[in-house]
Amino acid sequence: MRRVTVIVVAVVLGLGSIAGMVAAFDYLADLFAGTGSRSRACDAIYREDILAVPGVTSVEVHCAMQLGGTQTVEVSVDASDKWAAQDIAREVVTAMARDPRVEDGWLFPRKYRLDDGSPVVFNFYDEGLTLGTVGDVRRTWSITPTPERKR
Numbered sequence: 001m002r003r004v005t006v007i008v009v010a011v012v013l014g015l016g017s018i019a020g021m022v023a024a025f026d027y028l029a030d031l032f033a034g035t036g037s038r039s040r041a042c043d044a045i046y047r048e049d050i051l052a053v054p055g056v057t058s059v060e061v062h063c064a065m066q067l068g069g070t071q072t073v074e075v076s077v078d079a080s081d082k083w084a085a086q087d088i089a090r091e092v093v094t095a096m097a098r099d100p101r102v103e104d105g106w107l108f109p110r111k112y113r114l115d116d117g118s119p120v121v122f123n124f125y126d127e128g129l130t131l132g133t134v135g136d137v138r139r140t141w142s143i144t145p146t147p148e149r150k151r
Contacts, residue, residue: 104135
């Protein structure tokens with residue numbers, strides 16, 4: 001009986017160690033390479049929030065969560081001029097700020113492409129945004145993340 005107990009405990013501890021090692025490798029992948037589960041979750045959140053905005057036709061996202069994280073996002077919109085694209089961009093930024101899964105330090109998308117492929121950049125400096133982060137949007141535009149979002 002004693003021998004069986006020792007074997008079971010050793011197997012359970014061994015599996016726990018493997019799970020712990022996998023979690024540690026995932027953490028290190030995020031920390032140093034930006035390719036772990038936090039980076040994949042960031043990519044998915046950006047895609048989901050941005051593609052839900054009317055007028056968005058596609059989005060390219062790359063989140064690298066190492067050393068604080070960076071997000072590179074380019075949004076293609078169904079607009080033929082800068083002014084129509086700016087309205088869509090404002091909705092994108094607002095949607096991100098309303099999502100409680102989006103961290104305050106994440107950057108909001110600034111690069112957009114019109115129907116014809118020409119690039120447009122929106123910083124919203126004229127609307128009080130200076131940092132370019134979602135937290136800046138929440139503070140400046142008085143947006144509180146909502147626990148349940150419309151899908």
